[in-house]
Amino acid sequence: GAVVSQHPSWVICKSGTSVKIECRSLDFQATTMFWYRQFPKQSLMLMATSNEGSKATYEQGVEKDKFLINHASLTLSTLTVTSAHPEDSSFYICSAAPLVQGDQPQHFGDGTRLSIL
Amino acid sequence: GENVEQHPSTLSVQEGDSAVIKCTYSDSASNYFPWYKQELGKRPQLIIDIRSNVGEKKDQRIAVTLNKTAKHFSLHITETQPEDSAVYFCAASMGNSGGYQKVTFGTGTKLQVIP
Numbered sequence: 414g415a416v417v418s419q420h421p422s423w424v425i426c427k428s429g430t431s432v433k434i435e436c437r438s439l440d441f442q443a444t445t446m447f448w449y450r451q452f453p454k455q456s457l458m459l460m461a462t463s464n465e466g467s468k469a470t471y472e473q474g475v476e477k478d479k480f481l482i483n484h485a486s487l488t489l490s491t492l493t494v495t496s497a498h499p500e501d502s503s504f505y506i507c508s509a510a511p512l513v514q515g516d517q518p519q520h521f522g523d524g525t526r527l528s529i530l
Numbered sequence: 531g532e533n534v535e536q537h538p539s540t541l542s543v544q545e546g547d548s549a550v551i552k553c554t555y556s557d558s559a560s561n562y563f564p565w566y567k568q569e570l571g572k573r574p575q576l577i578i579d580i581r582s583n584v585g586e587k588k589d590q591r592i593a594v595t596l597n598k599t600a601k602h603f604s605l606h607i608t609e610t611q612p613e614d615s616a617v618y619f620c621a622a623s624m625g626n627s628g629g630y631q632k633v634t635f636g637t638g639t640k641l642q643v644i645p
Contacts, residue, residue: 447633456619457574457635506573508633518564519633521573 416440417509419522427530428499434492434525436463436507442487443509447519448480451504463490463507497529532557534622536636543610544644551639553620554602560622563596563603564633568617577618578605610643617641 416439424432436446444465449457461482462470469482479501481493490509494501506524533556543549555563561582566574580587580594580603587594591610596603607614620636 456637459632459634462632504571518576518579520576523573524571526571 415511415520417507417520417522419507419525421525422523423526423528425528425530426497429496430529432494432497432527434494434505434507434527436490436492436509436522438488438509438511441509441511443511444487446484446490446507446509448482448490448492449506449508451506451524453504457506460492463492465490494527497527499529502527502529532560532622532624532634534620534634534636536620536639538639539637540640540642542642542644545610545612547610549605549607549610549614549641549643551605551618551620551641552602553604553622553636554600555622555634556601557622557624558598558601559624562623563594564621564623565594565605566619566621566635568619568638570617574619607641610641612643612645615641615643 418437418439420435446463448460450460451457459472460475463482463484465484465487471477484490504524504526506521508519508521510519536553564579565577567577568574578589578592578594580596591608593606617638617640619638621633623633
């Protein structure tokens with residue numbers, strides 16, 4: 414149980430392109446999902462908290478107009494990297510926890526490796 | 531906000547030896563501490579977790595200890611095997627009854643088990 418699916422797994426595109434990444438909880442509902450970015454040999458850095466039916470909460474230093482988040486249902490959150498540039502190249506990964514009583518561990522998607530040429 | 535420090539950044543051990551990774555956290559309100567194993571290019575996988583009302587937890591070759599007073603927690607891997615080689619992340623979070631958790635990760639430890 415508690416499977417999180419992320420798509421696509423790999424994207425290569427030209428500078429200036431907008432890229433959408435989907436994060437789905439396959440067998441549970443999640444009012445909250447999290448989006449992380451991981452540069453090579455570094456830790457996971459939280460970018461934003463995606464809240465179902467409301468605006469996302471962005472971490473300090475993350476441009477909300479650059480990284481658009483939509484959480485339209487209890488099983489789907491999307492991250493759109495708008496007008497991507499080479500410096501946006503990174504490993505993007507989402508996570509979610511089942512909506513149940515008590516603390517639950519986060520379950521991660523497989524991640525999306527984004528390469529901007 | 532929460533700050534999690536992790537040491538060492540790299541660790542090499544001989545197969546069969548033990549490995550210990552240590553983390554400290556800053557926010558006394560943190561109450562849930564998961565450990566993740568991440569292989570190259572793959573998702574982090576939860577390997578063990580501990581809640582603030584517990585001082586120690588063990589699962590086969592893996593154990594975690596928590597000292598709330600000192601705000602530090604450690605991962606212990608015994609009888610290490612080559613397949614234990616990976617990057618390990620500690621984390622701290624403040625969960626609530628609704629399952630919402632904002633997780634702060636440590637900087638990671640690259641563990642290499644030498645056959």
